[in-house]
Amino acid sequence: MSTTTTQPPEPETRAQLSRGSLPRYFSPVLLAASAAVVAGVLLAFSSFGVILWALLTAVAYLVISVTASVRVEGARKAKDRFITAIVYGCFLLAMAPLVSVLWTVVQNGMSRFDSYFLSVSMNGVLPSMDAGGVYHAIVGTLAITGMATLISVPIGVLTAVYLVEYAEGRLKKVITFFVDVMTGIPSIVAGLFVVALWMVLLGPGHLNGASGALALAVLMIPVVVRSSEEMLRLVPLELREASYALGVPKWRTITKVVLPTSASGLTTGIVLAIARVIGETAPLVLTAGSSAVSINWNLFDGQMMNLPVFIYSQVRMGGAVNYERAWAAALTLILVVMLLFFLARMIGRFFAPKTR
Amino acid sequence: MAKRIDVSGLNVYYGDFKAVEDVSMTIEPRSVTAFIGSSGCGKSTYLRALNRMHEVTPGARAEGKVLLDDLDIYGPDVDPVMVRGEIGMVFQKANPFPTMSIYDNVIAGARLNNSRMSKSEADDLVEESLRGANLWEEVKERLNKPGAGLSGGQQQRLCIARATAVKPSVLLMDEPCSALDPISTLAIEDLIHNMKEDYTIVIVTHNMQQAARVSDRTAFFNLSAPGKPGKLIEMGETNQMFTRPDQKETENYITGRFG
Amino acid sequence: MTTTDAPQAAPPPSGKRRIGDVVFAGLARSSGILILLILAGVAAFLIVQAWPSLSANTQNFLTTREWDANVREEPAFGVAALAFGTVLAALIALVMATPVAIGIALFIVYYAPRRLASLLGYLVDLLAAIPSVVYGLWGIGFLAPQLVPVFEGISRYLGWIPLFAGPPSPSGRTILTASIALAVMILPIITAMSRDVFHQVPQGHREAALAMGATRWEMIRLAVLPFGKSGIVGGAMLGMGRALGETMAVAMILSPSLMISWNVLQSGNQTIAGHIALQYPEATGYGVSALIAAGLVLFAITLFVNMAARYVVARGNKEA
Numbered sequence: 014m015s016t017t018t019t020q021p022p023e024p025e026t027r028a029q030l031s032r033g034s035l036p037r038y039f040s041p042v043l044l045a046a047s048a049a050v051v052a053g054v055l056l057a058f059s060s061f062g063v064i065l066w067a068l069l070t071a072v073a074y075l076v077i078s079v080t081a082s083v084r085v086e087g088a089r090k091a092k093d094r095f096i097t098a099i100v101y102g103c104f105l106l107a108m109a110p111l112v113s114v115l116w117t118v119v120q121n122g123m124s125r126f127d128s129y130f131l132s133v134s135m136n137g138v139l140p141s142m143d144a145g146g147v148y149h150a151i152v153g154t155l156a157i158t159g160m161a162t163l164i165s166v167p168i169g170v171l172t173a174v175y176l177v178e179y180a181e182g183r184l185k186k187v188i189t190f191f192v193d194v195m196t197g198i199p200s201i202v203a204g205l206f207v208v209a210l211w212m213v214l215l216g217p218g219h220l221n222g223a224s225g226a227l228a229l230a231v232l233m234i235p236v237v238v239r240s241s242e243e244m245l246r247l248v249p250l251e252l253r254e255a256s257y258a259l260g261v262p263k264w265r266t267i268t269k270v271v272l273p274t275s276a277s278g279l280t281t282g283i284v285l286a287i288a289r290v291i292g293e294t295a296p297l298v299l300t301a302g303s304s305a306v307s308i309n310w311n312l313f314d315g316q317m318m319n320l321p322v323f324i325y326s327q328v329r330m331g332g333a334v335n336y337e338r339a340w341a342a343a344l345t346l347i348l349v350v351m352l353l354f355f356l357a358r359m360i361g362r363f364f365a366p367k368t369r
Numbered sequence: 370m371a372k373r374i375d376v377s378g379l380n381v382y383y384g385d386f387k388a389v390e391d392v393s394m395t396i397e398p399r400s401v402t403a404f405i406g407s408s409g410c411g412k413s414t415y416l417r418a419l420n421r422m423h424e425v426t427p428g429a430r431a432e433g434k435v436l437l438d439d440l441d442i443y444g445p446d447v448d449p450v451m452v453r454g455e456i457g458m459v460f461q462k463a464n465p466f467p468t469m470s471i472y473d474n475v476i477a478g479a480r481l482n483n484s485r486m487s488k489s490e491a492d493d494l495v496e497e498s499l500r501g502a503n504l505w506e507e508v509k510e511r512l513n514k515p516g517a518g519l520s521g522g523q524q525q526r527l528c529i530a531r532a533t534a535v536k537p538s539v540l541l542m543d544e545p546c547s548a549l550d551p552i553s554t555l556a557i558e559d560l561i562h563n564m565k566e567d568y569t570i571v572i573v574t575h576n577m578q579q580a581a582r583v584s585d586r587t588a589f590f591n592l593s594a595p596g597k598p599g600k601l602i603e604m605g606e607t608n609q610m611f612t613r614p615d616q617k618e619t620e621n622y623i624t625g626r627f628g
Numbered sequence: 629m630t631t632t633d634a635p636q637a638a639p640p641p642s643g644k645r646r647i648g649d650v651v652f653a654g655l656a657r658s659s660g661i662l663i664l665l666i667l668a669g670v671a672a673f674l675i676v677q678a679w680p681s682l683s684a685n686t687q688n689f690l691t692t693r694e695w696d697a698n699v700r701e702e703p704a705f706g707v708a709a710l711a712f713g714t715v716l717a718a719l720i721a722l723v724m725a726t727p728v729a730i731g732i733a734l735f736i737v738y739y740a741p742r743r744l745a746s747l748l749g750y751l752v753d754l755l756a757a758i759p760s761v762v763y764g765l766w767g768i769g770f771l772a773p774q775l776v777p778v779f780e781g782i783s784r785y786l787g788w789i790p791l792f793a794g795p796p797s798p799s800g801r802t803i804l805t806a807s808i809a810l811a812v813m814i815l816p817i818i819t820a821m822s823r824d825v826f827h828q829v830p831q832g833h834r835e836a837a838l839a840m841g842a843t844r845w846e847m848i849r850l851a852v853l854p855f856g857k858s859g860i861v862g863g864a865m866l867g868m869g870r871a872l873g874e875t876m877a878v879a880m881i882l883s884p885s886l887m888i889s890w891n892v893l894q895s896g897n898q899t900i901a902g903h904i905a906l907q908y909p910e911a912t913g914y915g916v917s918a919l920i921a922a923g924l925v926l927f928a929i930t931l932f933v934n935m936a937a938r939y940v941v942a943r944g945n946k947e948a
Contacts, residue, residue, distance in 0.1 A: 030437070031446040101739065103734075168662060199930055201904050238663070328880055340765065451841065
């Protein structure tokens, strides 16, 4: 290397180990300043809008910080700053719809969300009447999701046990692959499947809760398999070996050691799977019907309303009062989903085996 | 190109745990300095603090002074990115970028500083760096093949070429031969011997014979007690360290290994 | 473990226990096979029930736009317009969501403060927890009206691009609005897949880049993105699969229609899934069978996209 033919890059600046740097407080101060100035200008022209404000602040911040950085710190640092700003921006951009959805749902849903709304059905309520509630839909949601859970959990958990404890070779690969593929089935196709199944077996016209539960189960099974598989794999091999060493047969080892050890994880996964399917609408429109108005606890007889379909059918009616009901039902549904998420986290936190 | 490193009172922490305590030493330019000591004695941690690579580990921080010639690399205006351009590093496990060709691996670092490098400049730099790493003759016919296709020893020399292509003045090597067979190890040791004309070289090694073979000066690190931070026990000419160390601790370690 | 007896040599397995093992293993195995049967059943029953309308169809099912299926004789229908709308909506959603998702994944893995990273990741996952019917309601009630002036601006300044040729819909309920809702819905999937591969980038490669004096972005460009390519592509394809089959948000935002239009600022397009949801309650005659046929097409497309995605991801894992 003593016969150097190429110049070392940036020799004069690099020898100093620094190329000038903007102070640490530069970014936050500039961001705050941009936001304030943009807000001031927009207010002066009385055209303030949150989206416009956020957009212009971002542009102003990007332009100024990159220009300043190119001057002071050089092109490489400026690029790094630019990307950093973009990456932070991506995250904020994703939070915008989350906040917006939750905000609009709460704002629009509150007006009708009360104990009356939660405790009455739509029985006898004419579409435009200022009355009625979602009790029948809550009942339907509980019944349909409950039955779907009863179908999916044994199949899902047992399949996961098979994949983790027993399966090997080709069948394992095939099942794993198709479980993955099954997670991608469009929900409406699951609904059509049940429709087609009944048409072949029973003839047309079987709108009831059980059909809906069956469609949801098709969507839920792969989710349960996936999460259970993950949890079972977390159980240390030594625990199984210790059990085998005591002469406990494999199936007792699984039911008495492996499954109890992973119980909290399995339950968390199942609750999250319920949260995923409880908001499914399309398959239930096709299988459980969209015109039930009264309380129906019988899964096998007649149409069964539920929260997501209630929202959809109210929107289809299109009147102002219908929209109010839809928003209030959406608030109810979101609360249910959030409750399930919270529950899942709590189970994961408090019932996890202490030995991990 | 080679520069002197002066360390005074360097402490390195992982969160609340102090991994290296109060190390001061001078690393001479155009020489090879070896760090020896048992596993977990903080010598790799200390090495990483010499070019601020420890900052990559979450929670790690260093206090003290590290002067490169006369500049403190922990100075307030100093950019760690530029420190690492000036003080290069070669790791225990050869890590060429798997998606890049041999050519692109060598040029990757240099391109960062000089994106408008001409084709002929780039070709020259690649050849120069690969020759410097004793690898040119072996790979000149397949520069566009992926670097991951080389043998372990060749990959490690490719990583050395990649590090030198950035034109650093110091090269830190963290157990560069521990994953290699004896013949590849010998090739790297020859290379280190040749490179000390141009660089300040620091090598961490577990292999006592290797330290004796390649280094001019040797520093011995040890833990003051289990769970306590690592310390520099003594440092001196390699010959003297291996024959007449000042400290009993050093003698025990060296003779223990030699049997 | 389960017995309090002092450890002894394993007792010889009694016949009873062996039966237990056989039964339990058989049960587990049949569950796995049942899943394969369900998937096969989905395909089989859809084909069986689609067949009557397909064989009676007087038009070419794949190239016809019209949908005249609610009759007892001589139905004439096809999925051309619907398939076009489905693919267009999914592609637009993908183009919008993928770069943002990569940015979010980079943010969570390499930029966000470590203590907050998992919480911030959880927030992104919450986007997937919101039911699609709520996104649909949000799309009509909030997003579409907000977008009307934006669409006007786009058509004024970018109207020379055929996609944005106006005049924009006064309701804002166009395929672009639906695609934005879809993009939000598929963000978490693409983000999750990208996060996974970014976490798997070997530390050695990242350190190699940093040790030669790379900035954070240069480290990502040299070591992370090339390594994560297959995971990102796979994640994007899974997201596309979800967008293709997503029903409710589309059905609520778009009105029934059968046009083929590149003009994304006007209403007129519809997707397969949206069409099925909107038409099913009124379907008579060959109607239901024709909708099942449309569902079969959707099933085939999503199956293909998902299998390709899994293949890409699996191949990437093998290389790594």
